Amino acid sequence: MSKILFKNQLSKDVFLMRLHAPLIAEERSAGQFIILQVNEDYGERIPLTIADADTKEGSITIIFQVVGKSTTLLSELNQGDGIPTLVGPLGRPTHIENFGTVVCVGGGIGVAPLHPIAQALKKAGNHVITIIGARTKDLIILEEEMKSIADEFILCTDDGSYGRKALVTEPLKEICERNPKPNMVIAIGPPIMMKFCSETTRPYEVFTQVSLNTIMVDGTGMCGGCRVNVGKEIKFVCVDGPEFDGHKVDFDNMMARLNSYKEIERAAHACYLEAEIKEKEALQ
Amino acid sequence: MNHRTLEELSNDAKKLIADYVSRIDDMKAKERTKIPAQEMPAQDPEVRSHNLEEVALGYTMEQARIEAMRCIQCVKKTCVEDCPVKIDIPRFINHIAHEEFQDAADVIKEASLLPAICGRVCPQETQCQSNCAVGKALKDVDKSVAIGRLERFIADWERSTGKIAVPEVKSETGKKVAVVGSGPAGLVVAADCRREGHHVTIFEAFHKLGGVLRYGIPEFRLPNDIIDKEIETLTAMGVEIKTNFVVGRTRKLLDLINKDGYHAVFVGTGAGLPLFMGIEGESLVGVFSANEYLTRANLMRAFEKEKADTPIYPSKNVAVLGGGNVAMDSARMAKRLGAENVYVVYRRTEKEMPARKEEVEHAKEEGIEFYFLQNAKRILGDDKGKVNAMECLRYELGEPDESGRRRPVVVPNSEFLLDVDTVIVAIGNSSNPLISQTTPEIKVNKWGNILVDETQKTSSDRIFAGGDIVLGAATVILAMGEGRRAASAINKMLAEEIEKEKAAMN
Numbered sequence A: 001m002s003k004i005l006f007k008n009q010l011s012k013d014v015f016l017m018r019l020h021a022p023l024i025a026e027e028r029s030a031g032q033f034i035i036l037q038v039n040e041d042y043g044e045r046i047p048l049t050i051a052d053a054d055t056k057e058g059s060i061t062i063i064f065q066v067v068g069k070s071t072t073l074l075s076e077l078n079q080g081d082g083i084p085t086l087v088g089p090l091g092r093p094t095h096i097e098n099f100g101t102v103v104c105v106g107g108g109i110g111v112a113p114l115h116p117i118a119q120a121l122k123k124a125g126n127h128v129i130t131i132i133g134a135r136t137k138d139l140i141i142l143e144e145e146m147k148s149i150a151d152e153f154i155l156c157t158d159d160g161s162y163g164r165k166a167l168v169t170e171p172l173k174e175i176c177e178r179n180p181k182p183n184m185v186i187a188i189g190p191p192i193m194m195k196f197c198s199e200t201t202r203p204y205e206v207f208t209q210v211s212l213n214t215i216m217v218d219g220t221g222m223c224g225g226c227r228v229n230v231g232k233e234i235k236f237v238c239v240d241g242p243e244f245d246g247h248k249v250d251f252d253n254m255m256a257r258l259n260s261y262k263e264i265e266r267a268a269h270a271c272y273l274e275a276e277i278k279e280k281e282a283l284q
Numbered sequence B: 001m002n003h004r005t006l007e008e009l010s011n012d013a014k015k016l017i018a019d020y021v022s023r024i025d026d027m028k029a030k031e032r033t034k035i036p037a038q039e040m041p042a043q044d045p046e047v048r049s050h051n052l053e054e055v056a057l058g059y060t061m062e063q064a065r066i067e068a069m070r071c072i073q074c075v076k077k078t079c080v081e082d083c084p085v086k087i088d089i090p091r092f093i094n095h096i097a098h099e100e101f102q103d104a105a106d107v108i109k110e111a112s113l114l115p116a117i118c119g120r121v122c123p124q125e126t127q128c129q130s131n132c133a134v135g136k137a138l139k140d141v142d143k144s145v146a147i148g149r150l151e152r153f154i155a156d157w158e159r160s161t162g163k164i165a166v167p168e169v170k171s172e173t174g175k176k177v178a179v180v181g182s183g184p185a186g187l188v189v190a191a192d193c194r195r196e197g198h199h200v201t202i203f204e205a206f207h208k209l210g211g212v213l214r215y216g217i218p219e220f221r222l223p224n225d226i227i228d229k230e231i232e233t234l235t236a237m238g239v240e241i242k243t244n245f246v247v248g249r250t251r252k253l254l255d256l257i258n259k260d261g262y263h264a265v266f267v268g269t270g271a272g273l274p275l276f277m278g279i280e281g282e283s284l285v286g287v288f289s290a291n292e293y294l295t296r297a298n299l300m301r302a303f304e305k306e307k308a309d310t311p312i313y314p315s316k317n318v319a320v321l322g323g324g325n326v327a328m329d330s331a332r333m334a335k336r337l338g339a340e341n342v343y344v345v346y347r348r349t350e351k352e353m354p355a356r357k358e359e360v361e362h363a364k365e366e367g368i369e370f371y372f373l374q375n376a377k378r379i380l381g382d383d384k385g386k387v388n389a390m391e392c393l394r395y396e397l398g399e400p401d402e403s404g405r406r407r408p409v410v411v412p413n414s415e416f417l418l419d420v421d422t423v424i425v426a427i428g429n430s431s432n433p434l435i436s437q438t439t440p441e442i443k444v445n446k447w448g449n450i451l452v453d454e455t456q457k458t459s460s461d462r463i464f465a466g467g468d469i470v471l472g473a474a475t476v477i478l479a480m481g482e483g484r485r486a487a488s489a490i491n492k493m494l495a496e497e498i499e500k501e502k503a504a505m506n
């Protein structure tokens, strides 16, 4: 049982929580994730990247977007409530060294896992260029935090409601055209965004690392549910990843597999919401 | 075969028993071989293929005693020789015949710790029952004394008395043993080391204990409350349990020794990543490893569609690739989850299938179709990337290979299409990569299995290993056996240390 020490709503569907987990806080490194379950018997196992950790408080921070029934249930918990299953840190840590100039591209909620990586890269002496983007102003998170570590900071929204009106790939392309070109790009966000970031950098041959969020069950290398095609090989995100060479990842297949349960999920979510509305009506 | 109900089988046995009891110690071997082999009562196939309840219902008392009287009490006990943990089989069977059930239980427990589980899942027809004298005399291995069913009968009888004694624990030694993984290997190590008075902690990555017993083998073969009972016993003995703890990640394995003060570690992390065929179309939506499919259904309870949040893929026509227990479990689970047609596609013939015979029979009764001497060539998908067919090839048996088995060879141009929307791959596992990835000090072979000596000790001091992580995918009883051996080596090592410490004090 892990206690929720703090909860904050960052935007309409996005929440931040600090969870009591001293062992995970001590062991985790940038790039790693946890798996949690809201209900031990029937709950789904949800993988979430660790956005931050505080060893003094013995806590980790997660930031998540409500997308289905399980994340809705999680968002309904409050400070003081317990999360019955919390396991981690999982996955391999990001490899950090002084690469030179690194472009950190974060899309939507992907800015959360990007933040500790950018922080570590900065600490290792890199010149860090940060691009963060979202559909619209309300969905931008961690702007100040990202700005404070970036040597250059670019913010864009798809609809132009804040910052530059552009997709993140636009400024990314401009940076790749600079001389010298950047040494590396790290892109974290929705699969489609990581795919297009990888496509953008491919002609410039700039190594592009992406962090994949596939379906997972155990997270320890047992079930094979998290498999992705990387180059000609099958890789398992929970033990081989979550970070891979974006130029080699078969994103189309990964997206199709991520959508495997979409229809069922949607139905479940609808049923759940309906039941909840009824319950609330009954109370009034 | 006509389904015979529990009532019918029970009545038959009731009619016969008095006569046999009256001659119990006088029957000649010849007479004993004439006693009818007792059929295992089972749920009606039509009913059970829609529920998750246990298929095999267990012998009645009369059936068990009659079956026990079939044993001719050999002097040369081939059954014991073929039992991986050397249970004194004729002795416990003789107790059953004489209605001395507690004595029978005690005999089994001298050698085996988990009889309720082994009685259900051991491949008896290739172990204790394979060379049984009665089976030999009747020239039919299926007519061997049903040792496994008798073992299960006794374990269930003991459970039903509600008086299972918690094993005695010696006084605290102050030594600490860490057990990594709570499969059968880990559970046995925990019990055996705790009995010696050591402090034992089980670390388990999942939120529930039992390993494959919980997430792999389905309820209809091994009900969860049997695993729960074993774990209750461990807790009652004072074993500490830490779930949601991935050794290697939550804590480095060596830190358990260097920082947390454990004096010995047992690694029982089980088999790992599923193997795939390496054929075209294997990453389509609707292709699953058996591990994922069964874990969703069992551990995450996706079978209870109303309650579970973890979804399971809705299937109508399912192909299962493989011929082992894992393939049988996947196929039968798919049926229970609502699939209309389930095909098991296996490259060799029925004879070579490694699955327990009883499971194959049960699967057939439940309407699973078997495609022997056939194999998948590629999986085809629709424009959304979802499986819609599987192309198969026919095989025939060719020359025998090194193992003496006739090698299946492709029949040229024998391609045909199978109409399926789901493919479950159950062709085996490689090793669990986590410990070797995070603990390079422990030596592994080229397949990633941990290397151990004859006492189960690894290349690292104080670290032992056993079960599937050492053997590759094996069996429950072999994992248990390795656990026993490791525990005894750990206990010996710790006892010597305690002796030395005492000597130094004096």
Ligand SMILES: Cc1cc2nc3c(=O)[nH]c(=O)nc-3n(C[C@H](O)[C@H](O)[C@H](O)COP(=O)(O)OP(=O)(O)OC[C@H]3O[C@@H](n4cnc5c(N)ncnc54)[C@H](O)[C@@H]3O)c2cc1C
Binding pocket: A220, B121, B122, B123, B180, B181, B182, B183, B184, B185, B186, B203, B204, B205, B206, B209, B210, B211, B212, B213, B216, B217, B245, B246, B247, B248, B268, B269, B270, B271, B294, B325, B326, B329, B356, B432, B434, B435, B466, B467, B468, B469, B473, B474, B475, B476, B477, B479
């Ligand atoms: C579907 C299926 C059906 C089977 N049917 C049969 C059968 O009928 N008869 C038979 O004899 N055998 C059967 N087997 C094989 C048998 O279950 C295994 O051989 C046996 O369970 C191996 O036991 P184990 O203790 O080595 O590991 P496992 O049972 O695999 O347990 C390992 C445990 O370790 C945990 N773990 C892994 N890594 C870590 C870590 N880093 N930190 C903490 N915990 C960790 C895992 O979560 C798991 O709980 C079957 C297997 C499967 C998959």
Ligand code: SF4
Binding pocket: B070, B071, B072, B073, B074, B077, B078, B079, B080, B089, B090, B131, B132, B133, B134, B145, B147
């Ligand atoms: S081999 Fe068969 S008949 Fe002989 S002792 Fe064992 S179980 Fe009994």
Ligand code: FES
Binding pocket: A215, A216, A217, A218, A219, A220, A221, A222, A223, A224, A225, A226, A227, A236, A237, A238, A239
């Ligand atoms: S999540 Fe099961 S193997 Fe990666």
